[in-house]
Amino acid sequence: MTGKLDLDPVTVRKARSLARKAGRPIVKLAHQHTTVSVERATLRLAGLSGADSEGTPWANRLLDAVRADVGLEHGVALPVWDALARGEAEDLVTLAQKASAGSVRFDLPEGTRAKRVRAASRRQVGAGIRQIDRRRTERERLIKRHGDAPRAPWIYLIVATGDIYEDIPQAQQAAREGADVIAVIRSTGQSLLDFVPEGATREGFAGTYATQENFRLMRAALDESSKELGRYVRLTNYASGLCMPEIAALAGLERLDMMLNDSMYGILFRDINPVRTFVDQRFSRQVHARAGIIINTGEDNYLTTADAVEAAHTVTTSQLLNEYFAKEAGLEDWQLGLGHAFEIDPAVPESFRLELAHALLARELFPKAPLKWMPPTRHMTGDVFRGYLLDGFFNLVGAMTGQGILLVGMMTEAVVTPWLSDRDLALQNVRYVLDAAGGLREDFHPAPDGLIATRARQVLGETIDLLERIADEGLLDAIADGTFGLMRRPADAGKGLEGVARKAADYYNPASEILEEK
Amino acid sequence: MTGKLDLDPVTVRKARSLARKAGRPIVKLAHQHTTVSVERATLRLAGLSGADSEGTPWANRLLDAVRADVGLEHGVALPVWDALARGEAEDLVTLAQKASAGSVRFDLPEGTRAKRVRAASRRQVGAGIRQIDRRRTERERLIKRHGDAPRAPWIYLIVATGDIYEDIPQAQQAAREGADVIAVIRSTGQSLLDFVPEGATREGFAGTYATQENFRLMRAALDESSKELGRYVRLTNYASGLCMPEIAALAGLERLDMMLNDSMYGILFRDINPVRTFVDQRFSRQVHARAGIIINTGEDNYLTTADAVEAAHTVTTSQLLNEYFAKEAGLEDWQLGLGHAFEIDPAVPESFRLELAHALLARELFPKAPLKWMPPTRHMTGDVFRGYLLDGFFNLVGAMTGQGILLVGMMTEAVVTPWLSDRDLALQNVRYVLDAAGGLREDFHPAPDGLIATRARQVLGETIDLLERIADEGLLDAIADGTFGLMRRPADAGKGLEGVARKAADYYNPASEILEEK
Amino acid sequence: MSTLVRPYGDTTGDGMVQISFTLPVPHSKRAEGAAQQLAAKMGLDPALVVHARPMGPDFTFFVVYGRVHHLVDLDAVEVIERDYPLLTPKEVNAAIKRSLSRRLVVLGACIGTDAHTVGIDAILNIKGFAGEKGLEYYREIKVVNMGAQVSVPQLVDRAVAEQADAVLVSQVVTQRDAHLLNTREMSAAFGEAFPAEKRPLLVVGGPRFDEAMAGELGVDRIFGRGTTPGEVASFLAHRLAS
Amino acid sequence: MSTLVRPYGDTTGDGMVQISFTLPVPHSKRAEGAAQQLAAKMGLDPALVVHARPMGPDFTFFVVYGRVHHLVDLDAVEVIERDYPLLTPKEVNAAIKRSLSRRLVVLGACIGTDAHTVGIDAILNIKGFAGEKGLEYYREIKVVNMGAQVSVPQLVDRAVAEQADAVLVSQVVTQRDAHLLNTREMSAAFGEAFPAEKRPLLVVGGPRFDEAMAGELGVDRIFGRGTTPGEVASFLAHRLAS
Ligand code: B12
Ligand code: B12
Ligand SMILES: Cc1ncc(COP(=O)(O)O)c(C=O)c1O
Ligand SMILES: Cc1ncc(COP(=O)(O)O)c(C=O)c1O
Numbered sequence A, B: 001m002t003g004k005l006d007l008d009p010v011t012v013r014k015a016r017s018l019a020r021k022a023g024r025p026i027v028k029l030a031h032q033h034t035t036v037s038v039e040r041a042t043l044r045l046a047g048l049s050g051a052d053s054e055g056t057p058w059a060n061r062l063l064d065a066v067r068a069d070v071g072l073e074h075g076v077a078l079p080v081w082d083a084l085a086r087g088e089a090e091d092l093v094t095l096a097q098k099a100s101a102g103s104v105r106f107d108l109p110e111g112t113r114a115k116r117v118r119a120a121s122r123r124q125v126g127a128g129i130r131q132i133d134r135r136r137t138e139r140e141r142l143i144k145r146h147g148d149a150p151r152a153p154w155i156y157l158i159v160a161t162g163d164i165y166e167d168i169p170q171a172q173q174a175a176r177e178g179a180d181v182i183a184v185i186r187s188t189g190q191s192l193l194d195f196v197p198e199g200a201t202r203e204g205f206a207g208t209y210a211t212q213e214n215f216r217l218m219r220a221a222l223d224e225s226s227k228e229l230g231r232y233v234r235l236t237n238y239a240s241g242l243c244m245p246e247i248a249a250l251a252g253l254e255r256l257d258m259m260l261n262d263s264m265y266g267i268l269f270r271d272i273n274p275v276r277t278f279v280d281q282r283f284s285r286q287v288h289a290r291a292g293i294i295i296n297t298g299e300d301n302y303l304t305t306a307d308a309v310e311a312a313h314t315v316t317t318s319q320l321l322n323e324y325f326a327k328e329a330g331l332e333d334w335q336l337g338l339g340h341a342f343e344i345d346p347a348v349p350e351s352f353r354l355e356l357a358h359a360l361l362a363r364e365l366f367p368k369a370p371l372k373w374m375p376p377t378r379h380m381t382g383d384v385f386r387g388y389l390l391d392g393f394f395n396l397v398g399a400m401t402g403q404g405i406l407l408v409g410m411m412t413e414a415v416v417t418p419w420l421s422d423r424d425l426a427l428q429n430v431r432y433v434l435d436a437a438g439g440l441r442e443d444f445h446p447a448p449d450g451l452i453a454t455r456a457r458q459v460l461g462e463t464i465d466l467l468e469r470i471a472d473e474g475l476l477d478a479i480a481d482g483t484f485g486l487m488r489r490p491a492d493a494g495k496g497l498e499g500v501a502r503k504a505a506d507y508y509n510p511a512s513e514i515l516e517e518k
Numbered sequence C, D: 001m002s003t004l005v006r007p008y009g010d011t012t013g014d015g016m017v018q019i020s021f022t023l024p025v026p027h028s029k030r031a032e033g034a035a036q037q038l039a040a041k042m043g044l045d046p047a048l049v050v051h052a053r054p055m056g057p058d059f060t061f062f063v064v065y066g067r068v069h070h071l072v073d074l075d076a077v078e079v080i081e082r083d084y085p086l087l088t089p090k091e092v093n094a095a096i097k098r099s100l101s102r103r104l105v106v107l108g109a110c111i112g113t114d115a116h117t118v119g120i121d122a123i124l125n126i127k128g129f130a131g132e133k134g135l136e137y138y139r140e141i142k143v144v145n146m147g148a149q150v151s152v153p154q155l156v157d158r159a160v161a162e163q164a165d166a167v168l169v170s171q172v173v174t175q176r177d178a179h180l181l182n183t184r185e186m187s188a189a190f191g192e193a194f195p196a197e198k199r200p201l202l203v204v205g206g207p208r209f210d211e212a213m214a215g216e217l218g219v220d221r222i223f224g225r226g227t228t229p230g231e232v233a234s235f236l237a238h239r240l241a242s
Helices: A010-031 A035-044 A058-070 A077-087 A090-102 A111-146 A165-177 A212-229 A244-253 A265-270 A274-291 A299-306 A314-328 A353-364 A385-398 A420-443 A450-472 A475-480 A510-517 B007-034 B036-043 B058-070 B075-086 B092-100 B111-146 B164-176 B211-231 B244-253 B265-270 B274-291 B299-305 B312-328 B352-367 B385-401 B420-443 B453-472 B475-480 B510-517 C029-041 C089-100 C118-124 C152-162 C174-193 C211-217 C229-242 D029-041 D091-100 D119-126 D152-162 D177-193 D213-219 D229-240
Strands: A034-035 A154-159 A181-184 A235-236 A258-260 A294-296 A339-341 A373-374 A403-408 A499-501 B033-035 B154-159 B183-185 B233-240 B258-260 B294-296 B340-341 B372-374 B405-407 B501-502 C016-025 C042-056 C059-068 C104-110 C141-145 C167-170 C199-207 C222-224 D016-022 D042-053 D060-066 D104-110 D141-145 D166-170 D201-206 D221-223
Touching: A010 A034, A010 A274, A010 A450, A010 D016, A034 A274, A034 B036, A035 A058, A035 A111, A035 A244, A035 A274, A035 A373, A035 A510, A035 B475, A058 A090, A058 A475, A058 B475, A058 C152, A077 A090, A077 A111, A077 D042, A090 D213, A111 A212, A111 A244, A111 A274, A111 D091, A154 A165, A154 A420, A154 B007, A154 D042, A165 A420, A165 A450, A181 A212, A181 A258, A212 A294, A212 A475, A212 B340, A212 C152, A235 A244, A235 B007, A244 A258, A244 A274, A258 A353, A265 A274, A265 A299, A274 A314, A274 A510, A274 B265, A299 A314, A299 A339, A299 C089, A314 A339, A314 A353, A314 A450, A314 B453, A339 A353, A339 B274, A353 A450, A373 A385, A385 B385, A385 B420, A403 B164, A403 C222, A420 B258, A420 B352, A420 B385, A420 B453, A420 D016, A420 D042, A420 D060, A450 A475, A450 B420, A499 C089, A510 D177, B007 B033, B007 B274, B007 B312, B007 B420, B007 B453, B033 B036, B033 B274, B033 C174, B036 B058, B036 B111, B036 B244, B036 B510, B058 B075, B058 B092, B058 B340, B075 B111, B075 B312, B111 B274, B111 B510, B154 B164, B154 B420, B164 B183, B164 B211, B183 B211, B183 B258, B211 B233, B211 D166, B233 B244, B233 B475, B233 C089, B244 B274, B258 B510, B265 B274, B265 B299, B274 B312, B299 B312, B299 B340, B312 B352, B312 B453, B312 C104, B312 D060, B340 B352, B340 D201, B352 D221, B385 B420, B385 C174, B420 C016, B420 C042, B420 C059, B453 B475, B510 C199, C016 C029, C016 C042, C029 C042, C104 C152, C104 C229, C118 C167, C118 C199, C118 C229, C152 C167, C167 C229, C174 C199, C199 C229, C211 C222, D091 D141, D091 D229, D104 D119, D104 D152, D104 D229, D119 D166, D119 D201, D119 D229, D152 D166, D166 D177, D166 D229, D177 D213, D201 D229, D213 D221, D221 D229
Parallel strands: A154 A181, A154 A403, A181 A235, A235 A258, A258 A294, A339 A373, A373 A403, B154 B183, B154 B405, B183 B233, B233 B258, B258 B294, B340 B372, B372 B405, C104 C141, C104 C167, C167 C199, C199 C222, D104 D141, D104 D166, D166 D201, D201 D221
Antiparallel strands: A034 A499, B033 B501, C016 C059, C016 D016, C042 C059, D016 D060, D042 D060
């Protein structure tokens, strides 16, 4: 598989160790802080679900009450299970209801009482994590029963109607036509909600809300399809955003198979506070690791605002950082759907070969990761014929460089969210390219000093320079300076900062404890 | 350029000598016969043009009168210039008019009289051939002045409105958008007319009549475009059919740059008598050789009726035969636009790589010929999106295998004769593929024992077997047996047979004489 | 299935369609407005001109997306449904044998200047089409295939000579309505050459015919895109041998 | 140029267009007839259904080619033509200086949940678009760019605080008419927050707006696909500094 670029192993090792150097302080930061969403995720793992009549989840209600009484810095476990131990309520929902009615006061247990409270919380959260474990086993069993995707790359299709009940038949139809992975695009704006909506929903804009019930409905529908089709059809949704940890927990509980989860996406593209993001990210990835979920990172997004040639090395840099953070959180190579994209202006001479160079570099830097290969979006126009052609050449790069997950490009990218027929046409395109030209990989041998190899080496060189700068000045400052996707995001600004707290000495979180044990 | 397939030179030599063996008897046949069209072409070279009030060309009128009086077997020159010498008319048109009014009788001169008559005819026909020479020089001068096509492959576009006055602006627009070669498709049925229509025409079906005036109008329009665009834009039309020799003469006189001219197309696809075709073909190619016209052969057509995988070796076989006949007639390597096509069913696994194998085989067998690469037609459907994609992959094969002349595929192939917008979209497609991926040729190295090289060797092997059979049983019998394009065409049937005559001992044709001299 | 439906883009009833066309006007805001106007006349509202590309100084190509408000009434759709049973070759042979007690004579050709024989060959040749054998395979059918570019007088003469029961004509080239002109010429010639009751059954086929036009063109049946030999054989048996 | 034109496929006046759509019906002859019916309602005559592809058990995708008989009347095309002069940055600065004698304050944002800032940034950031510098480059314009996902109340508050002369809003997501809903909400809020004569100039932009809808949406101007910063600056100068 590797070796077409003949990358220098010393350089590659250097790149990885620079990423480690840049990432380590961030991991330390994550150890030192907690967030509202980490704590709510803990409550959800303990079984708390549902919402009040206004749609505010009980997890939010309960956490807010706890925070008002004792602050966030000790974690939610001690005060909550203390209250339960005190008999304030027989279960978490009742406790949340009472708390939001103002009829419970929270306290911090100490000494042996604290010890017992910790154990009780660990038992209850542990049950949730065991449920995630069961889901993982169930996935393995279903894959064994129905069979896996028939080949690489896996074909990944989105649905985005905004209405889960329209999404379902569309997803089933997409699966029937060959999709190995279905992604339900999330409604615009959900990533900035500091709660996870409840129930089945029908009113998203350009996407459908990520809710536990929507997860469940879609997973059940795809289980049906898997049975019908004799191959396990995977389901994807989005973790990144203000509720990363909670969504990760719900995804694990409902047996989602992949999650969009990028270490910096929320910071760069949603102006979420960097510390909040890094803390949430680490917890959510620990949950994914446990759940056997494959993450998809978001480097492709950089190229929708920055130039894909000039900024190619920022993609590689971010992939190395994402890899470091992911592995630190316990994810394995096969779980790393590192992102990149076919976004070079098609008017650039040799653009196709430059794409090959970038895609091959990623392939050879991360030989065991199921890279996520994203279609052209930025240079798509209303000329749907041209768009269909570009998508074909995108598919060809995917095949020639052995990408693991192929996001299917839509000819209407610049026009509308995909129509039923767009997906059908797009799949025809993928199928033609893979079947007719997939084997071209065998005949593809970039000359050692040709355009492709030279370009790949150049990007790797620029990556090392950039990583050196980042390791030097610190990742937070680099982000503040607009290094990625041209966005400037200072560490002390951005959304969700008020949901971050530095852990107190007695901070306790049973979920983290269990997840770190592994 | 060569060497990617590592073809065995001994095998290649063997293929060529078999083609020679199969072709030589046909050349002999051509030497022994003449046809009405060869003789009319001779008259046209001597300056006879125009038609009677019913549209029958004077060349036909005159020849028919001659034939009625003395037969065809002596050639038209002796009786015609004899009549002129006798003072029956002061020029050819007047002679033709009188002859068709029945007021001249033709005779065969003998002895010294015949000698003088021959000399007179040679002088007059020689003037026509000198005009062709001047056209050739003019072309060379214009190419020098305006510049040549900017790169290979040359981009070849068709116009086909049926109306020369609609064709002209469409052709100019196509040139503006990047066409290096414009082909005016001929009206259906013209190839079966045993005369060349006269004047500017506006009523063709699915194409425009090939007439001297239409040639002139279009060439003048493209001369304007060449000036406007700073590159010489080439013009193509069709020779094959019952009037091959005459059309070749007119094309030379009007400075066309390429001609569809296949040694067997008329036989196979228009049921024209084989002897008629081979005789006409040889003469017409001698004229093309003199005029510096590039011929385009028609092997692509086989694949519209036969299966492109099963029949691949018939294409190679026919290319070798066309090459032999062309060189024998005086054409040089750079004038051999040997045809082949992207016609494998896209549903066949690895179809794209099989196309590469076939296209590369042609490239390496004929390293100096500007191969004519034809787009998919047979497997095009009303799904214009899919069609646009296939055309893109067709273009890619063209670029990766160094084809010389790229016929631009149209997404509406299965629907309508091309629209203005189809051509524009098609050119965008070509431009994208050549600019973005053209260089991929450098990175393309089929493994010595991989699918591509193995397939190419297999096709070459089957070609040798077939050529052996043909050389053995004779080409005429092979054609009668349905060897090519699944058509059975016996040598004693087919259209135009009545226009063939075995030459008499005193046969004389000044055009042949001059053309053979070279 | 409801009998009233709308186009479906992304959700039920959204009515979304895609169109493309060229206008003979130079590209400008006005040209885009003109594209919008045409789309509106076609019933798109709203209509989004999502792509406008100048093609030389005189033309602009447009891609438009939008919602049409037309309803499609499935009950009002007229289809030339098969009004005869689909028979196996065996059944066709048996029917002919029973009712004619001689072989049925079928004459086939591409008429006019049309040289596309693949379609008629698909129907006539043994090899057939889409896995079905062609009419030559039927023991009780005698097939005379005249091939390409047959003139109407030739065809009529041969029909007389062969005492054809049915004449099958293919037309693939449609530019300037060539197929319609040729078909009309053909049916008129047969009308003249034969008394009505003796005229052979006239069948035309080709990928761009409207199957509903048989009456208008003076023929007995039209077969379109994707026809299989079995359908044709069954039709012949139904009309000539039952 | 004649003022009445038709689509151009292959020859002048042929009226040819291409359309594609999906119908929520299983593939069958009837479905093809339904496609034909829709095409006819759109004005195609003849209409050729050249492609019909079943998509699962419930849907069929169609491609149709045909001739429309609609005429496009170029004189009747309504375009929002630029009704103000196109100025250079220098001229814009001079005009503002002359008539306002202070800097013009422009507030920009993507409102609602829309996070597509590339378009508004193209207008506002120095870097600009299509070779033209953005409004930040203009000495006499003060630009406040609030970025993405700004709520309407936030926007109004900031407009008050900055004493904005003009508010520039971008909307790229259009699914379920999000852009129209958000724009209406925005204009209504400004209507409530300001007396009519004090209300800042409201400008919206995005690739899928119909520029003729400004009145309907309660804003002063709409800019569509491909707008350049210079056009916007000139418009502002025209309306606020002349
Ligand atoms: C193969 C082909 C050729 C071959 C023909 C070989 C041969 N012996 O037939 C060659 C290369 C010679 C050729 C030449 C030309 N062709 Co051509 N050709 C095609 C092509 C690629 C495929 C046609 C085909 O074989 N289809 C497969 C058969 C099985 O399908 P079918 O014909 O539809 O037949 C089915 C049904 O319609 C029905 N049917 C058909 N006839 C009949 C008759 C009866 C009685 C019945 C019951 C049923 C029936 O049953 C059949 C089986 O289901 C098409 C493009 C395309 N992809 O469709 C262009 C096409 C038909 N050709 C076209 C043209 C214009 C030409 C040329 C004039 C120039 C050119 N562009 O190449 C020349 C001249 C031909 C002439 N004088 O007629 C145009 C016609 C445009 C139009 N609509 O008017 C097309 C559409 C290409 C294009 N877009 O320009 N062509
Ligand atoms: C880049 C991009 C993104 C980036 C945005 C980064 C950023 N910081 O802006 C990222 C990756 C984050 C993104 C995310 C999403 N996107 Co997005 N994205 C695009 C993309 C590829 C390009 C848009 C763009 O940058 N165009 C270039 C700019 C310069 O053009 P413009 O916006 O038209 O602006 C010009 C004019 O319109 C005008 N203008 C625009 N605004 C204003 C304002 C004023 C005041 C004025 C005067 C002028 C003006 O001037 C500009 C210069 O000429 C398009 C597809 C495409 N090729 O168009 C999809 C697209 C816009 N995205 C879409 C969607 C649905 C999303 C997502 C919801 C999910 C998804 N499918 O990815 C998410 C969530 C976004 C959210 N919450 O809003 C859809 C919208 C569908 C629709 N019509 O409703 C599109 C069309 C893709 C698709 N077919 O699904 N996206
Ligand atoms: C890694 C990642 N997370 C999340 C998202 C979607 O985020 P939002 O829901 O905020 O649009 C994307 C979008 O492409 C992404 O790449
Ligand atoms: C070599 C050759 N000659 C002639 C023609 C056209 O012949 P006709 O005018 O008979 O259709 C073709 C068509 O593709 C061809 O390939």
